[in-house]
Amino acid sequence: MSNPLYDRLFGIHAGKQTPFLHLPDGETLTHAAFLEMAARLANALTGLELEPGDRVAVQVEKSPEALALYAACAQAGLIFLPLNTAYTTSELNYFIENSAARLVVCDATHEAGLTPIARAQEARIETLNADGSGSLMRRALGMLPAFEPVKRSEDDLAAFLYTSGTTGRSKGAMLTQANLLSNAETLVTEWRFTKDDVLLHALPIFHTHGLFVATNVVLASGGSMIFLPKFDLDDMLRRMPDATSMMGVPTFYTRLLGDDRFTGDLARHMRLFISGSAPLLAETHERFEARTGHRILERYGMTETNMNTSNPYDGERRAGTVGFPLPDVELKVTNPETGEPLPQGEIGMIEVRGPNVFQGYWQMPEKTAEELREDGFFITGDLGRVDEDGYVHIVGRGKDLIISGGYNIYPKEIELLLDDQPGVQESAVIGVPHPDFGETVLGILVPEPGQTPDVEAILARTQTELARFKHPRKLIVMDALPRNTMGKVQKNALREVYKDMFT
C-alpha cells in the first residue's frame, strides 16, 4: 500500500542501523530504532480508535518520542497538529476546539488543565513527557514494532499548523503530503544534503522551520541530527565540532557571535549554515563571515508555504536578500491594491505559487479567499522586490506582524486583550528593535478619560492569557494615539518614537 509521506521520508530507512538522532546524553537512536518506536506509536494511536484524517493535537517538549509521534501520524494517516509549548490553556482551548481534534497529547503537568477542554470536544487525552514517559508511550510499549502504513495519496492532508492573523484569530493552515514532500526533496537537492550530514538541531519541532525544513530534509537525505532540546549556547558550542550543518533563526547567529568561544576554528569544518524565519541583518551576515569564513545561506518561508526562496549553495549568497525562488516556485511582485504585477525592481506584495503552497485555512473559506487566489497564487503579506540579478529582497511587511526570535506575533491579538482591561480606552501594539530577539513587543495604552490603568495588573493579565513570547516587554501610557486623516493609527510614527527603547 502506498503512503507517499511515510514511504519517502521514513519507510526508505527501514532496517537501517545508521544513526538518526544523536541525543544529549550521548546515546544514538538509529533509523531502525526510530521507526520501531514510530510503529509502536502508530499501533497505539489506532488502538485509540482514531481514523485516518482525524486531528492529533500535540503540545509536548522536544524529544525523540515527540518526533516519532509525527512519523506515527504520517504512517496512520492522521493529521499532525503540533502546538507551541508556550501556549496557555486559553490559547490551547481555541486550537483544540477549532480543529475538532480527536486526540490531545500533552505533558503530564498540563493534563489537569487540558482534560476539561478535551472532554468538551469528546477528544481523548494522553500524556507524553520530555523524558519519553507518560500514558501514550506506556500504551506504545505494549504494541508491536511494525505497522502497515495506511494508504494515503499526496493530496491528503498531513498537518495543520496554526498561524495567527491580522484579525487576532488563529487560522489552521492545511498542508498536504505533497506540500511537505515537494519542499523537503527540493531543499535536499538545493542545499546538497546527503546521508553524511549531521545537522545541529536546536529549533523547536512545533513550527515549519524545525519540523518541515530541518527534520524533513534530514529524513529525506538519510543523514542524522544532533537533537538538542532547545538553543543553549554552551551545548551549541560543545556539539558544533560533531556537526556538518546548522539551521537557525537570526537570534541563533547573534547569540553565537556574542560569545568569544565561538571562533573560526570551531566553525571552519562546517559545510553549511542556514538562516530563516526572520530577517538576518546584513551586518550579522558580514560579522559571521569575518569570524568564520562562512557566508550564511538565507532563505525565506512561511507556515502556509514552507520554503519559497533560497540563496544559492554555489554562487553568491547575497547579504540582505533571500535569494531566488526555489525550483517549481513561481514568485511575483504585485501592486497591493490591484494585484497587478509590477515592473521588475519595484517594491510590492510578494505572491507565490507552487507545489509547496497550502490548501487553505481550516473551515475559514473567507479568510482563504482573501489570501489564496483562485489561480493558486498566495498573497504572502510580505513586501519586497526582485533586483536586476533576480535576488528577492524583503523590504517590509504589508501585514501588521511582529517577529520576535523567529516567533510570529500579531498585534491585534494583544490589542484585543489590552482594550478589554479596566481603565483602557484603546491600545496599540508595535514591534521595536531588540538586540537579541530582532524585534520585541511594546504596548501603548490610552486611558479612559479620568482613569489611570493599573499597568502591573494588566501585565499580569497578559501572562495568564497569552504565551510568554507575546507578552509586551513594556506598557506605556499615552494620552492619544497618532492617527492619519482617515483615522488610522500611525504605527510607523509610534515605531519611530520608540525605536531605541531596547537597544
Ligand code: MLC
Ligand atoms: C523565549 N522567550 C521569548 C522568545 N523565546 N520571548 C520573545 N521571543 C522569543 N522568541 C521568552 C522566554 O520564555 C523567557 O521568558 C525569556 O523570553 C528569555 O528566554 P531565553 O532563555 O532567552 O529564550 P530561549 O528559551 O533561549 O529562546 C529564544 C530562542 C527561541 C530564540 C532560542 O525563541 C527559539 O528557538 N526560537 C525559534 C523560533 C522558530 O523556530 N521559529 C520558526 C517559525 S517557522 P522569561 O519569563 O524567562 O523572561 C517560520 C517559517 C520559516 O517562521 O520561514 O521558517
Ligand code: AMP
Ligand atoms: P510564519 O508564519 O511563522 O511561518 O512566518 C512567516 C513570516 O516570516 C514570513 O511571512 C516573513 O514575514 C518572515 N520571514 C521568514 N523568513 C524570512 C527571511 N529570511 N527574511 C525576512 N522575513 C522572513
